Amino acid sequence: MAGITEIRDPRKRAAQWMGTGLACLVYLFLLAPSLIVIPVSFGSKYELKFPPTEYSLDLYRIFFSSDSWTQPLFLSFRVAVVTTIIATTIAIPTAYAVVRYEFFGKKLLIGLITSPLVIPSVVFALGIYLYFSYMRLTGTTAGLIIAHTMFVLPYALVIISAGLQKLDPNLEFGAMLMGAGRFQMMMTVVLPQLYPSIAAGALFAFLISFDEVVISWFLAGPTTTTLSVKMFSAIQWEISPVIAAVSTLLTVISLAVCLVNVGLQKKTETQN
Numbered sequence: 001m002a003g004i005t006e007i008r009d010p011r012k013r014a015a016q017w018m019g020t021g022l023a024c025l026v027y028l029f030l031l032a033p034s035l036i037v038i039p040v041s042f043g044s045k046y047e048l049k050f051p052p053t054e055y056s057l058d059l060y061r062i063f064f065s066s067d068s069w070t071q072p073l074f075l076s077f078r079v080a081v082v083t084t085i086i087a088t089t090i091a092i093p094t095a096y097a098v099v100r101y102e103f104f105g106k107k108l109l110i111g112l113i114t115s116p117l118v119i120p121s122v123v124f125a126l127g128i129y130l131y132f133s134y135m136r137l138t139g140t141t142a143g144l145i146i147a148h149t150m151f152v153l154p155y156a157l158v159i160i161s162a163g164l165q166k167l168d169p170n171l172e173f174g175a176m177l178m179g180a181g182r183f184q185m186m187m188t189v190v191l192p193q194l195y196p197s198i199a200a201g202a203l204f205a206f207l208i209s210f211d212e213v214v215i216s217w218f219l220a221g222p223t224t225t226t227l228s229v230k231m232f233s234a235i236q237w238e239i240s241p242v243i244a245a246v247s248t249l250l251t252v253i254s255l256a257v258c259l260v261n262v263g264l265q266k267k268t269e270t271q272n
Contacts, residue, residue: 034251041244059245069242072230079141079226080209083148088202090149091156096190098157099164114154121214124151129218139221147219148209155208156201163197164190200261207257211250 041059043052063069097103098110116124128147129138137143167190175185191198213228220229227246234240 034247037244037247038251040241041248043241043244059242063242063245063249066242069227069230069246072225072227075141075224076210076227079144079148080206082145083152083209084202084206086145086149087153087156087205088160088198091153091160091201092191092194092198095157095160095164096186099161100169113157116151117154117158125215125218128215132219138219139224141224143219144216144224144226147215148212151212151215152205152208156205159201159204160194160197163194163200167193203257203261207254210253 039051039055042055042057043059094113098106125147128150132138132143132147135143137146171189171193175189176182180188211228212226213232216226216229217232220226225233227250231243231246234243
């Protein structure tokens with residue numbers, strides 16, 4: 001039996017090494033485009049080439065000094081911030097109601113709110129465009145915010161609901177027994193324990209809204225062009241090296257959001 005175990009163990013270790021190596025190759029293949037774009041963003045403003053023949057910050061200077069790029073950047077930032085605030089504000093009480101209570105139409109409500117998760121973005125964007133055209137909201141900042149809020153709300157709701165399910169409902173019941181009203185109980189018992197999940201949901205909502213291109217493309221107007229739509233238009237009509245700098249900035253923002261979310265998840269696990 002000892003001889004059989006010694007034979008199986010090397011085979012098991014070899015299979016584990018092969019699986020790890022294959023996973024690393026897949027991750028490297030997926031990350032390769034981003035890794036290539038980063039050095040290209042420090043290249044010359046006259047060419048889009050890898051590897052760059054010379055290194056400089058010209059592309060970043062052009063990006064931050066050009067109104068055609070900074071205006072979409074600031075618009076995307078404003079839309080993402082307002083969208084995040086509205087979506088998070090709606091997601092918190094909705095998640096509490098869905099997790100803590102049973103009521104008529106609960107499944108229907110969950111299905112309606114989370115439908116953007118399963119409906120293709122193009123179909124969702126087309127429906128929003130047709131509806132907003134009737135409401136005269138296309139080409140407006142308000143239309144972008146409303147559409148983005150509808151799209152990112154399910155992500156915030158799912159993350160906050162997951163955090164809420166880990167909280168002990170007996171603490172809420174005890175606070176109510178001690179005379180705390182429902183609003184006071186939410187502010188003093190639930191929210192202090194839930195804030196890592198709220199922050200994680202808000203960060204994901206911000207990132208999704210900031211990067212959204214399909215819905216923004218359908219609803220964009222001459223004065224409401226977001227950064228993602230501007231990038232898509234630049235790729236379609238011209239090949240500007242500035243796109244490499246923008247892509248690198250978006251990659252850094254996405255990485256920062258992911259790292260913050262990982263930290264929040266670890267903090268939540270430590271608290272629990």
